[in-house]
Amino acid sequence: MKDIIKNKVEISDDPSTVPRRIAVFPEKTPVRFEEEKTEEKLVMTFPNLxxxxxxxxxIVVIILTLISLFINAPLEELANPQNTPNPAKAPWYFLGLQELLHSFPPIVAGVLLPMLVVIALIIIPYFNVNIKKESLxxxxxxxxxxxxSAVILTLVAVSILFDAYSIAVxxxxxxxxxxxxxxxxxxNRLMSWLYERSLSDWIMIWFVSIASILTVxxxxxxxxxxxxVWPW
Incomplete structure (x- = not known):
């Protein structure tokens, strides 16, 4: 064994006679030093989604067709330009915006707020916002x-300043x-569910709730x- 090792090792007092050697290391790290990466289960958009x-x-088209066949739409008389209804309400999907126009100045409710919402919907996906959905x-x-608390207090104060109690309350x-x-x-079950909600969940819950309340x-x-007025 010693002879084999001796043959593989070159011994010399003159450094110039010892040949140079180049060590080449592979780019891939040995398995024992690699971090374990969990494989993400991915599914294709088509056909799964x-x-x-x-x-x-x-299903939605069939349901709407059946409703239109058996239930008459609550249509009013033909429009009369000489008799404007009071109040002149927008379609239901714009009534939330019309409710905002009642409280805030037109430039705020009709231009600024919708523009901020659209910009937020465009920009937010590019930020790393609570990807892990960690509890708040x-x-x-x-x-x-x-x-x-500071954000909510500011939002409530601004709403009360413009008499927008439908948002403040x-x-x-x-x-x-x-x-x-x-x-x-x-x-308990309710507290556990509330505790596990992330910040993104709460923002979406608030946005959908306010939009629904304003529409109603x-x-x-x-x-x-x-x-x-009261509905009855």
């Missing part, structure tokens, strides 16, 4: 409570619902002169 969307679309109160809960109720898991440590108010609770 497209087929489901087509089925849902067909899991880490740095005290700092998050202060920042979240639901926002206050929404705030109570969000901070409830922070103060109530008792765990504009549809059923606004009468002549856009004054508050």
């Amino acid at each position: 497209i087929i489901r969307e087509v089925i849902c679309f067909q 109160w899991r880490n740095n809960s005290k700092i998050k409570l202060i920042n979240f 639901p926002t206050i109720l929404f705030y109570v619902l969000v901070i409830l898991p922070y103060f109530v440590k008792k765990k 108010i504009g549809t059923y609770f606004r009468g002549p002169g856009w004054s508050w």
Whole structure:
């Protein structure tokens, strides 16, 4: 064994006689030094998503067709340009915006707010916003409570300043619902669900809730002169 090792090792007192050697290391790290990467399960958009969307679309079309066959649409008389209805309401999908126009200046409700929403929808997907969907109160809960309270307080103050109580009151109720898991440590099914919601979930819940409330108010609770009336 010693003879074999001796044959492989070159011994010389003169450095110039020892040949140079180049060590080549592969780019790939040995397996024992590589970090384990979890394989993400990916599915193709077609047919996994497209087929489901087509089925849902067909179901919605069939339901709307059946409704139109058996239920008459609540149509009013022909439009008369000499007799403008009071109030002149927009289609239901624009009534939330019309409700905003009642409280805020036209430039704010009709231009600024919709423009900010569109810009946000364009920009937000390019940011790394809570990709892991971590619970809002899991880490740095005290700092998050202060920042979240400051944002809600500003939003409520601006809404009250413009007499937009249809936004201020639901926002206050929404705030109570969000901070409830922070103060109530008792765990049950409801508290666990509230605790596990991420910041992106709460933002979407607030946005959809406010849009729905404004639409309902504009549809059923606004009468002549856009004054508050009861549906009955």
